[in-house]
Structures are given as C-alpha cells and as structure tokens.
Amino acid sequence: MPHLNKTASAARGDSAGGDPASLPLSRLRTALTVFFALDGFLFAGWVVRIPAIKAQTGASAGDLGLALLGVSAGAVVTMTLTGRLCRRHGSHRITVAAAVLLSLSIALPPLTHSAVALGLVLLVFGAGYGGINVAMNSAAVDLVAALRRPVMPGFHAAFSLGGMLGAGLGGLVAGGLSPTAHLVALTGVGLLLTAVAAPTLLRHPSPRPPGQPSEAQSPPSGRMEPRGRRLVTVFGLIALCTAYGEGAMADWGALHLEEDLHAHPGLAAAGYSAFALAMTVGRLSGTTMLERLGQTRTLVAGGATAAAGMLLGALAPSAGAALLGFAVTGLGLANLFPVAIARAGAVAGPSGVAAASTLGYGGMLLGPPAIGFLAEWSSLPLALTTVAVLAAAAALTGFAVRRT
Numbered sequence: 001m002p003h004l005n006k007t008a009s010a011a012r013g014d015s016a017g018g019d020p021a022s023l024p025l026s027r028l029r030t031a032l033t034v035f036f037a038l039d040g041f042l043f044a045g046w047v048v049r050i051p052a053i054k055a056q057t058g059a060s061a062g063d064l065g066l067a068l069l070g071v072s073a074g075a076v077v078t079m080t081l082t083g084r085l086c087r088r089h090g091s092h093r094i095t096v097a098a099a100v101l102l103s104l105s106i107a108l109p110p111l112t113h114s115a116v117a118l119g120l121v122l123l124v125f126g127a128g129y130g131g132i133n134v135a136m137n138s139a140a141v142d143l144v145a146a147l148r149r150p151v152m153p154g155f156h157a158a159f160s161l162g163g164m165l166g167a168g169l170g171g172l173v174a175g176g177l178s179p180t181a182h183l184v185a186l187t188g189v190g191l192l193l194t195a196v197a198a199p200t201l202l203r204h205p206s207p208r209p210p211g212q213p214s215e216a217q218s219p220p221s222g223r224m225e226p227r228g229r230r231l232v233t234v235f236g237l238i239a240l241c242t243a244y245g246e247g248a249m250a251d252w253g254a255l256h257l258e259e260d261l262h263a264h265p266g267l268a269a270a271g272y273s274a275f276a277l278a279m280t281v282g283r284l285s286g287t288t289m290l291e292r293l294g295q296t297r298t299l300v301a302g303g304a305t306a307a308a309g310m311l312l313g314a315l316a317p318s319a320g321a322a323l324l325g326f327a328v329t330g331l332g333l334a335n336l337f338p339v340a341i342a343r344a345g346a347v348a349g350p351s352g353v354a355a356a357s358t359l360g361y362g363g364m365l366l367g368p369p370a371i372g373f374l375a376e377w378s379s380l381p382l383a384l385t386t387v388a389v390l391a392a393a394a395a396l397t398g399f400a401v402r403r404t
Contacts, residue, residue, distance in 0.1 A: 024204045028143055029151075031200035033158045035095055035136050038193050040162030042106050043129065044276065045186045047250040048170030048269045049179045051258060053109055053118065056179070061380070063115040065372020068251060070119035072366045074126025075133075079361060082134035083354025091142070092201035094135035096194065102128030103190025110179035133361050138353045139206055141345030146207035152342040153286025153335050160283055160334070163250075164276035171269030232344045232352045234401055238299065239340040239360025241394035242333050245306060245387040247364035249275045252371050253326060256314070256380050263319040274323050275330040282334025289335060295343070296402040298335055303395025306332025307388040314384035329387070336394055363390075 054064050078098075085094050105128050108121035140155045166186075173182055249272055258268035282302075289298055306329050313325025337360060344356030367387075374383035 024200065025143065025146060025207060027200050028139075028204060028207065029147075031197040032095075032136060032140055032143065032155060034193060034197040035099055035132065035201075036140075036155045036158040037162035037165075038099060038190060038197075039102070039129070039132055039136070040159035040164075040276070041166040042102055042162075042186055042190055043250065044163040044166030044272060045170055045183065046106055046109065046125070048167050048174065048254060048272060049110070049182060050251060051254060051265070051268070052174070052179045053112075054255075056110070057113060057115050057118050059115040059118070060376070061372050062376040065369040065376070067115045067119040067122060068369045068372065069366075070122030071126035071129065072362070072369060074123040074128075075130030076126075076358060076362050076366075078127045078130035079134050079354065079358040082131050083138070083351055086135055086138050086354070087351075091135045091139040091206055092204070095132060095139055096198040096201055098128055098131030098135055099190065099194045099198075100128075102132055103187050103194060104128075106190065107180075107184045107187045110183050130361060134354050134357045137341050137357055138345070139201070141342060141349075141353050142206040144342060145346075149287065150290045150342065151287055152338040153283040153290070156334075156338040157280050157283030157286070160276050160280040160330075164273050164280055167269055167272040167276055171266045171273065174265050174269055228348045228352070229355075231347050231401075232355050233359070234397065235340040235344040235347070235352075236356035236359030238394045238397050239337050239344075239356055240363030241390040241397070242303070242306070242336040242340070243360045243362075243364035244367035244390050245310065245329060245333050246279075246337070247367040248371050248384060248387045249326060249329065250364075251368035252375075252380060252384065253313075256384060257319055257322060260380055261317075261319040261322060267319060271323055271326050275326040278327040278330030279334045282331045283338065286335040286338065290339070295339055296398060298339060299398025300395045302332045302334065302336045303391045303393075303398065304332070305329075306336075306391035307395070308332075310388040310391060311385060314381045314388070329391075332391065336398075 050064070057063075057067075059067060082094060082098075102125070105121070105125040108124060109118060112118040112121055136155075140152060144150065144152050170182065253271040253275065254268040257263040257271045258265060263271075286298075293301075309325050309328025309330075309332055311325070313322050313329055316322040316325055341353060341356055341360065344352040346352075348355070371380070371383045371386065374386065
C-alpha cells in the first residue's frame with residue numbers, strides 16, 4: 001500500500017491550506033467506525049437467533065442452508081452494483097442508504113414460517129448487508145489513503161466489536177425474548193445510530209490524497225488494467241478464504257455447540273462472542289502488527305493460526321475446548337480480510353474494493369450454505385474443518401504474492 005508506514009501528519013497539515021476534505025478526517029473516521037460497528041452488531045443479532053428461526057420454520061440443515069442462499073444471492077448481486085453506485089453517487093451516500101435498508105430488513109426473518117419465505121426475506125437482508133459492506137469499505141480505503149497509515153484493521157475491529165456485542169446481547173435475551181421482539185428492537189437501534197452518524201458522511205465527500213481524482217472525476221466504467229485485475233482477484237481470493245470462516249462461525253458455530261456438543265443456548269451464543277472478541281483484539285493491534293511485521297508475515301501467521309484453531313473448534317469433544325478453538329480462529333483471521341481489501345483498493349481504487357469485496361463477502365455468504373449441504377451429507381464438525389483448509393490456503397496465497 002502506498003505510504004503504508006507514514007503517519008497522518010501530512011494529511012493534517014493540509015488543513016492549513018484550506019483543503020475542505022482534510023478538515024473532517026477525524027469526524028469521518030468516527031462516523032465510519034460507527035457504521036462498521038453497526039454492521040457487525042446487526043449481523044450478529046441475526047445469526048444468534050438462527051437456531052430459533054430454524055425451529056420456527058421447521059427447516060432441516062439442508063433447508064436452512066438453502067434459505068441462507070437468500071442472503072448470499074441478495075448480497076452478491078448488490079455488491080456487483082455498489083461499486084458503480086459509489087462512483088456515481090459517492091460511497092458516503094450509498095453507505096447511509098444501505099444502513100437504512102439493513103436496519104429495516106433485519107426485522108423480517110422472524111415473521112416467516114417456512115424455509116421458502118425465509119429465503120425470500122433474506123434476499124432483502126442480503127442486499128442491505130452487501131451494499132453497506134462494499135460502500136463503507138470503499139469510503140474507508142479513501143480515508144486510509146488520506147491519513148497515510150494502515151488503519152484499515154481498526155475499522156474492521158469496530159465490525160468485530162459490534163458483532164461481539166450483538167452476539168452477547170443475543171445470548172442474554174435468547175431464553176426470555178422472542179426473536180420477533182429482539183430483531184424489531186435491533187431495527188430501532190440501527191435506525192437511531194444511522195441518524196446520528198449519517199450527517200457527517202452526507203456533509204463531506206470522500207477525502208483524496210493530493211493528485212488523486214475525486215469520485216466524480218473517476219472513470220465511469222471503473223475498468224482495471226489486466227495486471228491490476230489479476231492482483232485484485234488474488235487479494236479477493238484471500239479475502240474469500242478468510243471470510244468463509246467468519247460466515248461459518250456466524251451461522252453454524254452456535255448450532256455446532258448446541259446440537260453436537262449439547263451446550264446451553266446461552267453458552268452456544270457465547271461461541272460467536274468468543275470468536276468476535278478475539279478478532280476484535282487482533283484487529284485493534286493490526287496497525288502495529290502491519291507496521292512491525294509487514295503484510296506477508298501478517299497473512300501467513302494469521303492463516304496458519306486460524307487453521308489450527310478451527311481444527312480444534314470443529315473436532316474438540318467438549319464445548320470448552322471448542323470455545324478455545326473459536327477464539328484462536330478469530331485471532332488468526334483478524335487482519336487477513338482488512339489487509340486484502342486495503343491492498344485491492346491501493347491497486348485499483350473503488351473498483352478494486354468492489355471486486356475484492358464481492359469475492360470476499362461472497363465467501364462469507366456462500367460458505368454457510370455450503371457447510372449446510374456438507375453437514376447434511378456428512379456431519380457438521382467435518383464440514384467446519386473446511387474453514388481450516390481455506391485459512392491455510394489464504395496463508396499460502398499471501399506468501400506466494402509476497403513480491404507484488
């Protein structure tokens with residue numbers, strides 16, 4: 001990434017020259033952090049209620065996996081369009097619009113009573129989820145370039161912290177609050193936080209380093225050169241391998257603990273909390289790690305750690321050991337996705353972010369249905385070992401592209 005180890009002093013110094021984009025950098029960073037945290041909070045609120053929604057709809061593991069394709073389809077289709085929308089309307093506006101859609105759509109799943117209906121409403125939820133992830137990552141890449149420090153892990157730490165809080169809250173209310181009441185309350189929280197953070201994004205355009213064109217001046221086609229396209233694809237595949245693990249933990253971790261290891265529903269919900277907490281800790285230290293170790297060592301060490309942790313989490317005979325494995329997995333995966341997305345943005349700008357995010361979040365959203373089908377064919381513990389395989393593949397890929 002250009003200016004990877006430089007501080008933000010240059011960006012702050014521009015404010016004396018009257019650059020309007022340099023004045024609100026700290027406020028933009030705070031507002032974007034809120035949206036990352038909100039995304040994680042709402043998504044975790046949904047995933048910890050999947051066991052209850054599964055029972056409500058009477059779906060088998062295979063039926064649930066098929067219904068979860070609704071999230072995947074809605075998100076992937078939206079992601080392919082969001083880069084174009086960001087170039088036309090600005091990533092800040094699209095972030096706000098997608099946050100509203102995500103907040104409203106999270107209340108829909110508990111209103112369904114069949115796997116088919118669940119899949120249909122998850123199309124809408126997936127559209128909001130896919131849109132906000134591409135838009136806010138595009139906005140974050142612009143801000144990282146303006147700050148001239150590798151702070152992308154900090155934004156993703158907010159996502160993980162939001163996920164931890166959402167999962168923790170879900171675990172607390174799982175025994176006494178219906179899914180409908182819980183998820184409708186999350187709609188209110190989402191709309192409130194969006195109303196608080198949106199004005200900052202809507203008042204200010206995305207900051208740009210000196211000499212880089214604004215969003216309005218970017219090529220409307222968003223086409224990449226062949227070499228850039230290849231690099232973005234590689235970084236997108238790294239993101240896919242690691243996001244596959246995040247999606248698996250979100251959608252199947254609680255079910256594994258509850259059904260395979262006979263854990264209490266509250267403890268089962270804590271599985272994702274342990275994963276999200278470890279990921280948050282890893283990402284909070286991500287900037288320092290990148291500055292000291294570099295990207296290649298961060299990718300290789302993270303992928304190897306996640307592979308070992310997931311083997312423990314999937315194959316452990318007790319809930320306690322599985323929780324430890326989930327935490328180690330979260331620590332290993334913590335910085336792989338942010339590094340891959342930031343590198344894609346450095347190579348090809350918003351188009352690179354959109355392409356790599358589509359591949360990456362495609363792994364997060366397509367992985368859980370794939371695990372559902374594998375669980376139907378064999379067993380859920382065996383299906384979860386595929387997370388370890390892909391984490392190792394991400395480490396090897398990161399090592400292979402170390403010279404780019």
